[in-house]
Amino acid sequence: MNEIIYILTGPTGVGKTEIAVNWAETNGAEILSCDSLLVYSGMDVGTAKPSTESMRRIPHHGINVVDLTSAYSIGDYVKLAENSIREIQEKGDKALVVGGSSFYLRCFFSPVVDDMKIPEAVTEQVERLNTKKGLDGLVLELTRLNPLGLGELDTRNPRRVANALKRCLASGKTVNALKEAFLEGRSPFADFRKQVCCLMRSPEDLRSRIEDRTRAMMEAGLVEEVNFLISKGIKSNPTAASAIGYRETIAYLNGDISLEKLEKEIIQNTIALAKKQLKSIRKQIPIDREVNLIGGERVEELFLE
Incomplete structure (x- = not known):
C-alpha cells in the first residue's frame, strides 16, 4: 500500500x-x-x-x-x-x-471538522435571521459577537458564515477561540x-x-x-x-x-x-x-x- x-x-x-x-x-x-x-x-x-x-x-x-x-x-x-x-x-x-x-x-x-452539537433552537435562530436579513445580517451579527475580528473567515460564503454564527452562539466563544481549540486536534x-x-x-x-x-x-x-x-x-x-x-x-x-x-x-x-x-x-x-x-x-x- x-x-x-x-x-x-x-x-x-x-x-x-x-x-x-x-x-x-x-x-x-x-x-x-x-x-x-x-x-x-x-x-x-x-x-x-x-x-x-x-x-x-x-x-x-x-x-x-x-x-x-x-x-x-x-x-x-x-x-x-x-x-x-x-x-x-x-x-x-x-x-x-x-x-x-x-x-x-x-x-x-x-x-477541519469537530463534533460540536448545534441545538435546534440555535439553527432556527440563524435561519430566521438569514431569511429576514440575508448574508449581510449574518455577517453583522457575527461581527458583533467577535469584536476582535473574524480572522480568515470568508464572509462572502453564506454557508461558512452561517456555520460560524451557529458555533459562536452554541458555545458562547469567539471564532478565533474556537479555532485555537480546534487546531489542537488531529x-x-x-x-x-x-x-x-x-x-x-x-x-x-x-x-x-x-x-x-x-x-x-x-x-x-x-x-x-x-x-x-x-x-x-x-x-x-x-x-x-x-x-x-x-x-x-x-x-x-x-x-x-x-x-x-x-x-x-x-x-x-x-x-x-x-x-x-x-x-x-x-x-x-x-x-x-x-x-x-x-x-x-x-x-x-x-x-x-
Whole structure:
C-alpha cells in the first residue's frame, strides 16, 4: 500500500486538470477531486469539470457525488476522501488529490471538522435571521459577537458564515477561540506522508487563460446550463448559486446585467479568486515544490520523492 498522498494544487485556471490526468497515467494514480463545487451533478460548464474523456482515461473520485439541491459540508468531504484514498491504495495505486481550495486541502494537514452539537433552537435562530436579513445580517451579527475580528473567515460564503454564527452562539466563544481549540486536534490523514506541488503561471499568462476559458464556457452553453439549473433548484443552494460563473449568470438571467457585462464580470471575479487562492495556498498549505508553467501542459516531474 502506498502511504503517500500526492497533492496537486494551484489557482483556478492554471491548468491542474490536464496535468493531473497526464501525471496519473504515467504514475499509476487515480484522482481525488478537492473542490466544493465538482461534487454537484449538473454543474459542468461553469465549474470546468473534467471532461468525459479525462474521466475515461483516469478514474476520478469526488465528482458528481450529490444532487444540486443537497447540502454538502467539509465533513462530508473528509469522509469521502478517507474512503476514496483507502480504496485507491488498497488497489496498489497512488492517490493524487487535485484542487485549488485551501479550505478543503487543509483537511489533509489539520482537523477541519469537530463534533460540536448545534441545538435546534440555535439553527432556527440563524435561519430566521438569514431569511429576514440575508448574508449581510449574518455577517453583522457575527461581527458583533467577535469584536476582535473574524480572522480568515470568508464572509462572502453564506454557508461558512452561517456555520460560524451557529458555533459562536452554541458555545458562547469567539471564532478565533474556537479555532485555537480546534487546531489542537488531529487530522484524519496524519499518518500519511504528503507531497505537495503547486502550479504557477505569470499573471499575464493566467489572465489570458482565464479569459480564454470564460469565452469557451460561454460558447459551450453556460447561460443555457444555468437556466436549466434554475429550474432544478440551484437558487435553494447558496454554495452553488453564489459560485463564480453561476451568480453572474443568474444576475444576467434576472435582467440585472447585460450579456457583455456577464463575460467581463466572470473574468474579473475569476482573476480575483485566483489571486486569493494562491495567497491562501501559500499561507495555509505546506508546499514541497512550485512549478512555474510556460506553455505546454505536460510536466514530467511534479513531486519530490
